[in-house]
Amino acid sequence: MASEKFVSRHIGPRNGDIKTMLETVGAPSLDALIEETIPSDIRLEKDLDLPEALSEYEYFAKIKGIAAKNKLFRTFIGQGYYDTITPAVIQRNILENPGWYTPYTPYQAEVSQGRLEALLNFQTMVLDLTKMELANCSLLDEATAVGESMYMMMGLRSRAKKKAGANKVFVDQNIYTQTLDVLNTRANPLGIELIVGDYKSFEFDEAVFGAIVQYPAANGSIEDYADFVERAHASDALVSVAADLMSLVLLTPPGEWGADIVVGTTQRFGIPMGYGGPHAAYLACREAYKRNVPGRIIGVTKDAQGNHAVRMALQTREQHIKREKATSNICTAQALLATMAGFYGAYHGAEGLTRIAKHIHAGAGELSEGVKALGYTQNVENFFDTIEVVLPEGVAMEDIRNAALEAEMNFRYIDEKTVGISSDEKISKEEINTILNIFAKAAGKEVEAKEAEEKVYFDGKFSRTSDFLTLDVFNRYRSETAMMRYMKNLEKKDIGLNTSMISLGSCTMKLNSAVSMLPMSWPEFGGIHPFVPMNQVEGYTDMISELEKWLSEITGFAGCTLQPNSGAAGEYTGLMVIREYHISRGEGHRNVVLIPSSAHGTNPASVTVAGMKPVIVKCDENGNVEFDDLKAKAEKHAEDLCAYMITYPSTHGVFETGIKEMMNLIHENGGQVYMDGANMNAQVGLTNPGLIGADVCHLNLHKTFSIPHGGGGPGVGPIGVAEHLVQFLPSHKCVKTGGENAITAVAAAPFGSASVLPITYGYIAMLGAEGLTEATKMAILNANYLSSSFQKLGFKILYTGENGRVGHEMIFDCREFNKSVGITDTDIAKRLMDYGFHAPTLSFPVHGTLMVEPTESEPLEELDRFIEALAKINEEMKEIEDGVADTVDNVLKNAPHTHKVLTADEWNHTYTRQKAVYPLKWVADNKFWPTVGRVDDAFGDRNLMCTCAPLEVYNEEYVDAD
Ligand SMILES: Cc1ncc(COP(=O)(O)O)c(C=O)c1O
Numbered sequence: 001m002a003s004e005k006f007v008s009r010h011i012g013p014r015n016g017d018i019k020t021m022l023e024t025v026g027a028p029s030l031d032a033l034i035e036e037t038i039p040s041d042i043r044l045e046k047d048l049d050l051p052e053a054l055s056e057y058e059y060f061a062k063i064k065g066i067a068a069k070n071k072l073f074r075t076f077i078g079q080g081y082y083d084t085i086t087p088a089v090i091q092r093n094i095l096e097n098p099g100w101y102t103p104y105t106p107y108q109a110e111v112s113q114g115r116l117e118a119l120l121n122f123q124t125m126v127l128d129l130t131k132m133e134l135a136n137c138s139l140l141d142e143a144t145a146v147g148e149s150m151y152m153m154m155g156l157r158s159r160a161k162k163k164a165g166a167n168k169v170f171v172d173q174n175i176y177t178q179t180l181d182v183l184n185t186r187a188n189p190l191g192i193e194l195i196v197g198d199y200k201s202f203e204f205d206e207a208v209f210g211a212i213v214q215y216p217a218a219n220g221s222i223e224d225y226a227d228f229v230e231r232a233h234a235s236d237a238l239v240s241v242a243a244d245l246m247s248l249v250l251l252t253p254p255g256e257w258g259a260d261i262v263v264g265t266t267q268r269f270g271i272p273m274g275y276g277g278p279h280a281a282y283l284a285c286r287e288a289y290k291r292n293v294p295g296r297i298i299g300v301t302k303d304a305q306g307n308h309a310v311r312m313a314l315q316t317r318e319q320h321i322k323r324e325k326a327t328s329n330i331c332t333a334q335a336l337l338a339t340m341a342g343f344y345g346a347y348h349g350a351e352g353l354t355r356i357a358k359h360i361h362a363g364a365g366e367l368s369e370g371v372k373a374l375g376y377t378q379n380v381e382n383f384f385d386t387i388e389v390v391l392p393e394g395v396a397m398e399d400i401r402n403a404a405l406e407a408e409m410n411f412r413y414i415d416e417k418t419v420g421i422s423s424d425e426k427i428s429k430e431e432i433n434t435i436l437n438i439f440a441k442a443a444g445k446e447v448e449a450k451e452a453e454e455k456v457y458f459d460g461k462f463s464r465t466s467d468f469l470t471l472d473v474f475n476r477y478r479s480e481t482a483m484m485r486y487m488k489n490l491e492k493k494d495i496g497l498n499t500s501m502i503s504l505g506s507c508t509m510k511l512n513s514a515v516s517m518l519p520m521s522w523p524e525f526g527g528i529h530p531f532v533p534m535n536q537v538e539g540y541t542d543m544i545s546e547l548e549k550w551l552s553e554i555t556g557f558a559g560c561t562l563q564p565n566s567g568a569a570g571e572y573t574g575l576m577v578i579r580e581y582h583i584s585r586g587e588g589h590r591n592v593v594l595i596p597s598s599a600h601g602t603n604p605a606s607v608t609v610a611g612m613k614p615v616i617v618k619c620d621e622n623g624n625v626e627f628d629d630l631k632a633k634a635e636k637h638a639e640d641l642c643a644y645m646i647t648y649p650s651t652h653g654v655f656e657t658g659i660k661e662m663m664n665l666i667h668e669n670g671g672q673v674y675m676d677g678a679n680m681n682a683q684v685g686l687t688n689p690g691l692i693g694a695d696v697c698h699l700n701l702h703k704t705f706s707i708p709h710g711g712g713g714p715g716v717g718p719i720g721v722a723e724h725l726v727q728f729l730p731s732h733k734c735v736k737t738g739g740e741n742a743i744t745a746v747a748a749a750p751f752g753s754a755s756v757l758p759i760t761y762g763y764i765a766m767l768g769a770e771g772l773t774e775a776t777k778m779a780i781l782n783a784n785y786l787s788s789s790f791q792k793l794g795f796k797i798l799y800t801g802e803n804g805r806v807g808h809e810m811i812f813d814c815r816e817f818n819k820s821v822g823i824t825d826t827d828i829a830k831r832l833m834d835y836g837f838h839a840p841t842l843s844f845p846v847h848g849t850l851m852v853e854p855t856e857s858e859p860l861e862e863l864d865r866f867i868e869a870l871a872k873i874n875e876e877m878k879e880i881e882d883g884v885a886d887t888v889d890n891v892l893k894n895a896p897h898t899h900k901v902l903t904a905d906e907w908n909h910t911y912t913r914q915k916a917v918y919p920l921k922w923v924a925d926n927k928f929w930p931t932v933g934r935v936d937d938a939f940g941d942r943n944l945m946c947t948c949a950p951l952e953v954y955n956e957e958y959v960d961a962d
Pocket of ligand 1: 566651678679
């Protein structure tokens with residue numbers, strides 16, 4: 001029995017506050033408010049069937065017990081996952097620090113300079129190691145990154161290739177199994193034909209537009225692809241290389257032998273294996289391809305005062321914003337993990353990475369020499385970290401396997417005669433000895449003691465000669481003190497949830513409780529390779545199956561998969577499951593997906609990459625789907641109708657009343673209903689997608705279910721599905737998952753980003769049915785409290801439900817201010833920074849508006865501060881209207897105000913310094929100082945620079961090149 005309830009820690013307002021808030025809202029009770037908000041025909045009639053809530057202390061004990069069921073063996077399986085040492089300074093100051101894990105994606109650059117710089121370091125490290133020209137700041141995992149590179153190559157086909165209908169991609173057979181699995185999934189719906197074969201003998205023809213190779217190859221072999229690349233280019237085809245970034249410390253980088261795109265994982269840069277994730281994948285390419293790059297690119301620009309600043313480059317062209325023209329649906333990626341990998345590079349620098357890479361290499365080398373001396377054949381001639389050992393006659397694989405298990409070690413058992421071993425950063429002399437003794441014993445021999453000599457186990461032609469990580473940032477922070485201060489210095493530049501409310505609509509920036517975060521850094525969760533035998537992951541298996549059950553209960557569905565790594569990846573998975581369902585019924589031609597115009601950009605982008613056709617449905621002036629238009633389009637496309645994607649409550653923050661009717665309409669016309677569950681925070685415990693009539697729904701665990709945003713990832717996007725779709729849930733070639741008629745894998749790891757699942761598991765376990773429902777009600781109350789307060793101030797709330805209520809978020813309209821006083825939504829967003837707040841969601845889903853979502857975690861005092869800030873901003877706008885303040889030189893247009901501006905000798909403004917930075921008394925108590933003024937996006941895009949600048953630049957003023 002729980003002593004102290006977690007729910008009271010999770011929910012912001014105190015019991016005594018609720019009455020006051022309800023008075024403001026004008027509702028007699030919380031339940032009455034909920035009744036006015038959620039249509040009665042979709043309300044759940046019974047409580048969720050979940051275990052009784054645990055206290056924090058009880059949960060801690062429970063998750064410790066689960067962790068103890070995982071067996072922490074030393075794993076040498078490799079194949080994209082390697083044990084690594086997370087420097088403690090990174091674990092403590094980044095991974096376990098809310099200053100780094102709670103911020104959102106850095107759309108508001110002025111309050112995100114810290115993580116933007118950290119991500120720029122990541123990009124610079126990737127570019128240095130790959131020797132390419134342009135890198136993004138992470139993708140979801142290596143396999144999906146290879147998939148993204150395939151989309152890119154398709155988008156970059158020459159006119160001649162397009163004309164010839166080129167639709168084939170060559171994939172070298174020596175590629176990771178999971179990568180090929182995901183490539184198969186992705187190629188199929190786009191009509192791309194994969195030709196798997198040997199790169200040495202492959203002959204290009206006009207139908208082939210791209211090729212993919214692994215470097216070093218999956219069996220460990222370092223291959224010379226230079227000739228192959230030349231042949232590809234001669235045939236007008238591009239080459240994407242999946243490269244192990246650590247190996248590039250010692251090997252000739254792909255950029256020096258002609259690669260067009262280089263992708264891979266950065267897991268071994270200090271990120272625990274985590275039973276498959278999360279880890280940051282990287283993508284680097286030629287600069288000429290910048291418009292085709294998936295995901296986010298960080299770039300350098302200047303601020304309003306001409307100072308150096310960093311921001312998301314080409315932001316407005318972020319792939320998914322291209323909607324139906326997108327060639328990728330990526331939105332949330334792996335920012336926190338990319339940040340960690342970048343710091344790993346900065347902490348070690350070129351010399352440290354070289355030491356680590358040589359250590360890894362030497363480990364593999366000693367093993368290779370050792371097994372050969374014992375009479376085994378070692379198959380791989382040129383290798384970095386992976387060898388393949390062939391057993392001689394008379395040696396049984398079972399003996400090797402049993403001895404390895406006894407020594408608590410995992411190898412890769414390739415076939416009856418061959419075993420693979422991959423070395424890693426942690427490998428020690430003792431472990432090498434243990435491994436060799438296993439092989440010796442199986443062969444009835446003894447290991448000969450031999451002094452290891454420093455040797456290189458690959459041909460000299462593969463040796464890297466170019467330097468890397470020469471910039472200051474990679475050479476400056478070698479002591480822990482220096483690194484700790486650098487991290488703190490960056491952290492201070494950003495607003496996270498440990499500073500103030502982040503009221504980003506559609507993002508659900510709620511508490512990420514400390515207790516639920518703790519297990520993320522435990523080795524029993526972090527130190528596990530995704531392909532270990534199932535009897536070593538009993539803890540994970542129990543937790544995953546329980547979590548799948550709970551999420552199914554919450555969504556009202558029959559089954560669930562945790563494989564997708566983000567909301568958009570969930571969308572893609574859901575659509576692919578629907579596609580398979582239609583195919584199974586002989587209706588594979590169904591490919592039209594109806595999407596309301598208010599949908600998030602990832603919806604049409606996911607439809608496009610799933611090879612389907614998005615058809616946009618109109619919304620009326622209240623933000624609701626125009627039923628007549630939906631009906632007309634559903635009927636018009638009845639023959640080809642595949643699905644309808646709807647966000648509920650809508651991205652306008654409203655529970656549309658006609659939702660059931662819409663579901664029926666779609667089903668009657670042969671389609672399936674996909675619910676975008678990004679707004680589940682308004683549903684949990686009160687209604688659910690299954691009850692409403694949807695067939696599939698993705699959840700953003702990094703929203704509703706409390707996984708932190710990490711400055712742009714990790715994300716987890718499980719999908720729940722109705723009974724008839726369970727059989728199609730995704731499988732995985734390395735570990736059994738999914739339904740009987742499963743689609744192939746959608747992510748590199750069988751359970752996606754498994755090591756962050758304890759966060760959601762803890763969230764549900766500690767809230768239980770009652771607490772979850774309470775949280776939803778409070779999210780709705782907090783939103784309605786803000787909405788009523790804003791309206792009292794004269795702000796216009798754009799959309800409300802039939803009873804004048806908003807759901808868990810609201811849009812307030814700023815377009816009038818633009819007309820009356822020339823103040824835009826951006827000006828208000830930037831001015832809020834002077835008050836210490838992160839801006840709400842800007843211009844989504846409606847241009848010229850701000851979308852606010854407070855979540856249940858924000859206390860009443862914080863909501864009141866936010867209201868007061870907006871009231872004051874309202875006054876500031878009135879001053880412009882009344883001619884008291886200048887139309888150009890005013891606090892809004894010049895926001896945010898930096899410390900540098902404030903303390904400059906000159907102050908030429910028409911308002912005071914006090915007004916600029918301390919507009920309200922309490923602002924001074926917790927003053928947040930943006931470190932740059934308003935950033936100049938256009939300048940940065942015209943002068944695209946996506947690597948760290950040399951040190952001098954930080955002190956120089958920028959001069960516009962144009
Ligand atoms: C309504 C909606 N759908 C889908 C997504 C995509 O989710 P993710 O960023 O995890 O890919 C978002 C992200 O913010 C969203 O708000």
